[in-house]
Amino acid sequence: MSVSMIETFENRAQPQAAPLIVHVVRQFLPNRGGMEDVVANLARQTLKRGYRVRVVTLDSLFTAPEKKLPPREIIDGIEVVRIPWSGSSRYPVAPQVFRHIGDADLIHVHAIDFFFDALAWSRLLHRKPMVVTTHGGFFHTKKFLVIKKVWFSTLTRLSAMAYQQVVCCSASDLSQFIRIVPDGITIENGADIGKFADIASRAPERRIVTIGRFSVNKRLDNLLNVGAALVRRNPDWHLDIVGAESDLNAADLKREIAERSLEKSVTLSISPDNQAIRDIIAKASLFASASEYEGFGLVALEAMSAGLLPVLNANEAYRALAGRHEAIALADFTKPDAAADAIEEAYRKVAAEGAVLRESLIEATQAYSWDAVAGRYIDLYRSIGIIA
16 A cells, blocks of 8 residues: 555544554554454554554564565554564564654553563653553463563563553453552453354354464464364364464474374364354354463453353463353363363253353353443543543
């Protein structure tokens, strides 16, 4: 999209008198993932409420770093600016961010990475009010755990002092960040509860869907082990793995599937669009996640909004979610037979409770609508003095 088209959009759809919120995030659309969806939904809701919005992000996806994306684009009415980067996907260095924040009324940083540190340490130069949403911090895996803990208690603590507010997106995040930010608050992520609303199979099916980025911490290997245990008991069981390549690619997962002789029982879908995901969910009754770490558990809520019954690995975020929604089943996915027992029990519950269970799952997600969650962020922006 040309610069002139962007200018036309800004002049007509984003009045120059409105306050400008600049979201800074390392990955954005067209990449799909929890953080990308959060930023996109918050940006759309902020536009509706009369603000101008810009997203500053990296100029390539981590899964295809050699393929450069357009430097400027309008996506769903959101101005997107993409900048070069170097380094690793965990801490991508992108100093050109400073070129795109000069007219900001508020900078909203997403995640704890280079952007979080760089914008904090340059605060005396740019003098912009800033908030940050944690999105799980950087404790998604136990790799380099000692170094992470030292970094967190020193550099992260110092950087956090530059922000008007540190927003934790889950109770588990707050339990981490309260150690360095005593006045941090929680605004749980919203879920796009309309995207897959009420489309799960109305007849009980021995079919499981898992959705998410193909990251090591998602422990798809453990989920496949559970799938193998289920198929040994009943060959009708089927698992749909849906997501985008990340630490793991399609070849890695196909190899894992073949090693367990699950080629007929597992379907792999790489970066499908929402309609394709809807078609997959429509055949299933259950959602499963073997993830060993989650910042919040957004995809489990989206699954519930579809009418899928979740069976989740008992990590901290999922335990908190299950504590609020008793229908959610927890299991230890490092123990294939025990997790398979939990999934079979969930299937029996779907078969026995039918429409009543489905209605309760869908109803439970209403509190996570993006309209309600965005309202909490707008209240935060206003408390800082950013009023549209």
